[in-house]
Amino acid sequence: MASVSSQPQFRYTQPPSKVLHLRNLPWECTEEELIELGKPFGKVVNTKCNVGANRNQAFIEFADLNQAIAMISYYASSSEPAQVRGKTVYLQYSNRQEIVNNKTTADVAGNVLLVTIEGQDARLVSIDVLHLALVQFSDAETATSAKNALDGRIIPRDYTNPYLPVAPSAIDGSGQFSLGLDGKKLEPESNVLLASIENMQYAVTLDVLQMVFSAFGPVQKIAMFDKNGGLQALIQYPDVQTAIVAKEALEGHCIYDGGFCKLHISYSRHTDLSIKVNNDRSRDYTIPNPTLVNPQPSILGQQPVQTMGPPAAHQYNGTQYAPGSEQGMMPPPQHSAGWASAVPPMPQSMPVQMTNHPYMPPPASMPQMAPTGMMQMPGQGGIPPAGTVPPYTPNQMTESSSEQIQKPLHGPLFVIRTMRKFTIWRLIFIVVE
């Protein structure tokens, strides 16, 4: 009759080894946790986790056999079992004398980094970008230090950094189709966006569009028109990069809560809109106002604080958006400083502007919500920048008109709070051979 002890792998006692075999681990167990577990007993020189079909086994290798013995001995008599994440793990000497091949080739420091780019517009990461973000380091030390410095770090897209181009077409303005990393044709980028509004239960006014699109940079011109029974608008930014950010962030999102006024955004073929007249459908915010010395929100000559990279190529510091991605995707209030500082300070106390627009009646009962929290973007409260010229007057829709017209649940800034992150790339560095 065969006894259990005749089966080597199930012997109750194993010959000592400086390698310990652990089982019943949580599958999330990391090598760091293994090291923590073994550290009290000696120097852990190697580990391997996520072993076995269930990935719930692991190995710990000590520098010295006595250290492994110490750990086994301790837990053999301890009232508290060894635990990882509160889960009891079972220890025994491994039937191997060392952990072999713990480091895969991907973990062995080499001089080439494999970079994985996550993000909404990862396709826009061109070779040129990678050439600067990644490469081929001359030695493993450099690559390793770069990995340590950058791995998992959130890299905000910084349009002020001339060394981080977005895509060739965005730089040379040739308007030619560029190819994505997958070889697919990309729509030529433009500083002018074409926005189509779907499910337009509420009126989308020029002010609303200006407010929403100004979240990404100065809006120079807007032209609204009807097409195919729906509303479309052209929104012009001073530069392609801003338009890219706006498009990536807003595409498919709704200006109002409840799926209303869904935006579909593409790049226009235009680069400079010809605004014949300023009215409720079209506006040129760049037209100098004689009464103002500085009519245009000062996008030139601004020197925002640069938080990373070389000096700004222009006024717009994309890094200021980065914190917003970490907390509710809300751009910080100071974001407007980059382009709208010429707009009179407009603190949080102007929700009335939000309600002055002639919204169409909502389709159903609309629970009202306090407008607090909607005005976290100073200067963007529907008041056009200082360049506004007559006959337009943003306040022409008086409170009296708003009283008899129901308003959407949230103001247009709803979309700002719910939109996509500002194209944050997360670089994941893996050192390969």
Place this chain on the structure above:
DNA sequence: AGCACA
């Protein structure tokens, strides 16, 4: 809960 990967 019982010995990996290449």
